[in-house]
Amino acid sequence: MNESGLRRGVRREVTATRGAALRAGLVVALCALLAACAGAPDRRLASGWAELGSAWAERGDWGKAAAAWERALALDPGYDLAAFNLARARAEQGRYEDSLALALRLLKRDPALLSAMAIQAYALARLGRLDEALAVYERVVAANPADETALKNLDAIRSAMAAAAAEVEKPAEEAAAVEAPPPSP
Numbered sequence: 001m002n003e004s005g006l007r008r009g010v011r012r013e014v015t016a017t018r019g020a021a022l023r024a025g026l027v028v029a030l031c032a033l034l035a036a037c038a039g040a041p042d043r044r045l046a047s048g049w050a051e052l053g054s055a056w057a058e059r060g061d062w063g064k065a066a067a068a069w070e071r072a073l074a075l076d077p078g079y080d081l082a083a084f085n086l087a088r089a090r091a092e093q094g095r096y097e098d099s100l101a102l103a104l105r106l107l108k109r110d111p112a113l114l115s116a117m118a119i120q121a122y123a124l125a126r127l128g129r130l131d132e133a134l135a136v137y138e139r140v141v142a143a144n145p146a147d148e149t150a151l152k153n154l155d156a157i158r159s160a161m162a163a164a165a166a167e168v169e170k171p172a173e174e175a176a177a178v179e180a181p182p183p184s185p
Helices: 003-037 043-058 062-075 080-092 096-109 114-126 130-143 148-177
Strands: none
Touching: 043 062, 043 080, 062 080, 080 096, 080 114, 096 114, 114 130, 114 148, 130 148
16 A cells, blocks of 8 residues: 555544544434433423314313323423313313312413413302402403403303392392281280
């Protein structure tokens, strides 16, 4: 082998060594990046589960929708849209305590979240806590006077409260119409 052939061979070895070192460095960096991201929520996967939940909800299968939104929240506990949708699903399933707890969790993170307030008010109304529901719906309507559902529910709660108050007053009125017994001899 002549000198130029030797130089080419050495260059090849050096280039191969540099390439291997570069590849090894990239592999180490990639491993470090993956390790750093391992604990981070996977929003894309959570988003996929949330979309599946929405598809089930459109079909009216609230059980499957809730299961999908729970998976989304397991992947990304900060995924507020999945939490809101799960709260709604729980309300649709008649699980008002669960719905209320989820709405309160959302409101703890963002006290001005009107959609969470509306779910909170709905759950409170279904639980018979009309005074609390009324106060929350009033806040929703004050913040968004165009919210037709909140306006309708606010009117329904006011009517229910008025009817309940009338029922309380009715026995008192009926009792006033009762004649007193004659005096004893």
